[in-house]
Amino acid sequence: EHQKYIRNFSIVAHIDHGKSTLADRILEMTDTVSEREMKDQLLDNMDLERERGITIKLNAVELKYHADDGNDYEFHLIDTPGHVDFSYEVSRSLAACEGAILVVDAAQGVEAQTLANVYLALDDDLEIVPVINKIDLPSADPERVQEEIENVIGIDASDAVMASAKKGIGIKELLEQIVAKVPAPAGDVEAPLKALVFDSVYDDYRGVVLSVRLAEGTVQPGDKIRLMNSGSEYEVTEVGVNSPNPVKRDYLMSGDVGYITASIKDIGQTRVGDTITNAKNPADKPLPGYREMNPMVYAGLYPTDNARFEDLRESLEKLKLNDAALEFEPEVSQALGFGFRCGFLGLLHMDVVQERLEREFNLDLITTAPSVTYEVEKSDGTQAEVENPSEMPDSSEIKTISEPFVKATIMVPNDYVGAVMELCQRRRGIFETMDYLDDYRVNVIYHMPLSEIIFDFFDKLKSSTRGYASLDYDLEDYRPSDLVKVDILMNSDKVDALSFITHRQFADSRSRDIVTKLKGIIPRQNFEIPIQAAVGSKIIARTNIKAYRKDVTSKIHTGDPDRRAKLLDKQKRGKKRMKAVGKVEIPQAAFMAVLQTD
Ligand code: GDP
Ligand code: MG
Numbered sequence: 001e002h003q004k005y006i007r008n009f010s011i012v013a014h015i016d017h018g019k020s021t022l023a024d025r026i027l028e029m030t031d032t033v034s035e036r037e038m039k040d041q042l043l044d045n046m047d048l049e050r051e052r053g054i055t056i057k058l059n060a061v062e063l064k065y066h067a068d069d070g071n072d073y074e075f076h077l078i079d080t081p082g083h084v085d086f087s088y089e090v091s092r093s094l095a096a097c098e099g100a101i102l103v104v105d106a107a108q109g110v111e112a113q114t115l116a117n118v119y120l121a122l123d124d125d126l127e128i129v130p131v132i133n134k135i136d137l138p139s140a141d142p143e144r145v146q147e148e149i150e151n152v153i154g155i156d157a158s159d160a161v162m163a164s165a166k167k168g169i170g171i172k173e174l175l176e177q178i179v180a181k182v183p184a185p186a187g188d189v190e191a192p193l194k195a196l197v198f199d200s201v202y203d204d205y206r207g208v209v210l211s212v213r214l215a216e217g218t219v220q221p222g223d224k225i226r227l228m229n230s231g232s233e234y235e236v237t238e239v240g241v242n243s244p245n246p247v248k249r250d251y252l253m254s255g256d257v258g259y260i261t262a263s264i265k266d267i268g269q270t271r272v273g274d275t276i277t278n279a280k281n282p283a284d285k286p287l288p289g290y291r292e293m294n295p296m297v298y299a300g301l302y303p304t305d306n307a308r309f310e311d312l313r314e315s316l317e318k319l320k321l322n323d324a325a326l327e328f329e330p331e332v333s334q335a336l337g338f339g340f341r342c343g344f345l346g347l348l349h350m351d352v353v354q355e356r357l358e359r360e361f362n363l364d365l366i367t368t369a370p371s372v373t374y375e376v377e378k379s380d381g382t383q384a385e386v387e388n389p390s391e392m393p394d395s396s397e398i399k400t401i402s403e404p405f406v407k408a409t410i411m412v413p414n415d416y417v418g419a420v421m422e423l424c425q426r427r428r429g430i431f432e433t434m435d436y437l438d439d440y441r442v443n444v445i446y447h448m449p450l451s452e453i454i455f456d457f458f459d460k461l462k463s464s465t466r467g468y469a470s471l472d473y474d475l476e477d478y479r480p481s482d483l484v485k486v487d488i489l490m491n492s493d494k495v496d497a498l499s500f501i502t503h504r505q506f507a508d509s510r511s512r513d514i515v516t517k518l519k520g521i522i523p524r525q526n527f528e529i530p531i532q533a534a535v536g537s538k539i540i541a542r543t544n545i546k547a548y549r550k551d552v553t554s555k556i557h558t559g560d561p562d563r564r565a566k567l568l569d570k571q572k573r574g575k576k577r578m579k580a581v582g583k584v585e586i587p588q589a590a591f592m593a594v595l596q597t598d
Pocket of ligand 1: 013014015016017018019020021022041053054055082133134135136137163164165166167
């Protein structure tokens with residue numbers, strides 16, 4: 001019985017607790033990759049992940065393990081991201097597994113994302129295998145962390161694996177615990193095919209590559225398959241597993257985690273969460289799939305070159321295959337032309353989408369400042385949802401504006417509780433509770449406007465707690481607030497893409513901040529540019545960008561030709577990320593000026 005020797009598991013943890021490093025050690029120990037191929041955080045195979053040192057995408061690999069009981073096991077390991085913006089990736093990987101390795105840093109202990117991720121795993125009834133990592137650190141306190149796991153999470157940690165992913169300690173014991181504790185997949189091999197699509201990516205040659213977990217049945221090249229939700233049918237061209245490079249297989253069977261290609265070119269037909277079945281012998285109903293994700297923030301994405309609007313559309317469609325949480329629809333801005341209003345799970349997600357579009361699809365983009373969604377009750381009794389500040393109705397037409405509130409969980413050493421509370425209070429937070437996790441760490445809960453949390457709150461939280469605080473948040477409800485729209489006028493023209501919504505009490509100070517910032521960001525031109533901030537027709541802040549006196553380019557003519565070429569090149573590259581609005585050239589940074597408050 002093949003299935004008896006399969007183990008499917010994910011690794012979950014708070015960011016930086018060592019998931020990817022642990023995955024490296026597991027790959028090494030099982031000889032999945034040769035020494036020559038081995039590199040740090042091997043599963044973070046996107047350039048962006050390697051540069052930033054974070055995992056963005058889930059990643060599934062198959063490995064073989066010869067256990068102490070003398071049997072050969074087939075492991076499917078799914079590495080997952082730890083950042084709050086990517087918990088959607090985590091929940092999808094978990095649905096493909098029977099177990100989860102919970103990694104907790106022996107010096108840091110349980111953090112906000114540890115809890116969030118472990119609850120996702122418990123929701124899916126997964127077997128949890130706790131690992132206390134980084135025991136090599138001088139500040140490690142494994143016994144305390146063991147107690148914390150038991151007290152805060154409420155799972156047995158008495159036989160938690162004591163590990164150092166860095167030094168390769170505890171890896172063998174972990175592999176043995178996976179064999180012993182994680183259940184083998186159940187599921188009938190003889191039943192009609194049911195495979196859950198948990199990820200997908202577009203490949204120019206092979207079409208859509210579907211990452212699947214087979215719940216029942218088998219699949220092989222030549223089979224006619226049907227995507228149960230979309231109804232479309234294809235003939236399978238290839239099946240295989242990632243190990244970690246793709247390896248063709250003759251077939252996949254229930255319990256397996258692998259990939260399927262079927263020359264799928266019409267991207268719109270495939271959705272993560274769909275169930276694949278056999279077209280000739282179909283299953284009667286699909287697997288549960290995933291809950292829809294609602295974007296938390298919206299921003300406009302515009303090509304710097306308007307002619308590339310259609311390229312941007314196609315790229316967004318392809319990227320969405322690999323990033324199911326991304327949403328987009330076309331919009332027009334007076335200032336920026338044709339683009340898309342995109343929905344993201346958070347600012348890191350937004351940043352990653354922009355970077356992936358630029359790198360993987362070779363586009364130059366301008367992103368406008370992100371905004372949350374507002375619910376507007378108009379005086380005429382109708383309701384409106386506003387995802388773009390420039391579309392906020394005139395204040396005379398508005399009865400109330402409601403904004404999204406989140407429940408924020410902040411874990412912090414008690415020395416810093418005062419600083420955290422002050423910050424939350426300043427961001428319109430409403431205190432709920434404070435609980436001691438152990439003798440010196442506290443869990444603080446606040447209700448906060450999402451708009452105050454998504455921008456630079458996390459950075460502020462980190463800097464006011466010397467990096468010790470961790471944060472998680474969940475959307476709660478919409479609450480009415482005294483909000484106003486502030487317009488920015490440049491050279492007396494309203495720049496719609498710079499409008500923002502803020503609480504009335506912050507309108508003056510934020511407007512002053514922003515016009516000052518814009519003054520620093522927008523390059524001088526050969527005429528004076530007045531910058532103004534206005535609520536309705538009332539100007540609440542203003543400044544001027546003076547015209548430049550000397551012709552700066554004349555300077556380039558002096559000096560050596562090499563330097564001159566470099567300077568010109570630099571100017572050209574700088575230009576790319578600029579957008580001419582009326583007569584004024586506005587650089588990308590200007591659209592983000594509203595993000596940094598205080
Ligand atoms: P992830 O965000 O959970 O995937 O964490 P990474 O695997 O990227 O590790 C985060 C950082 O912790 C990296 O700098 C690792 O080198 C380091 N790290 C991981 N495991 C250990 C360990 O056992 N001991 C020590 N000292 N550092 C570790
Ligand atoms: Mg990682």
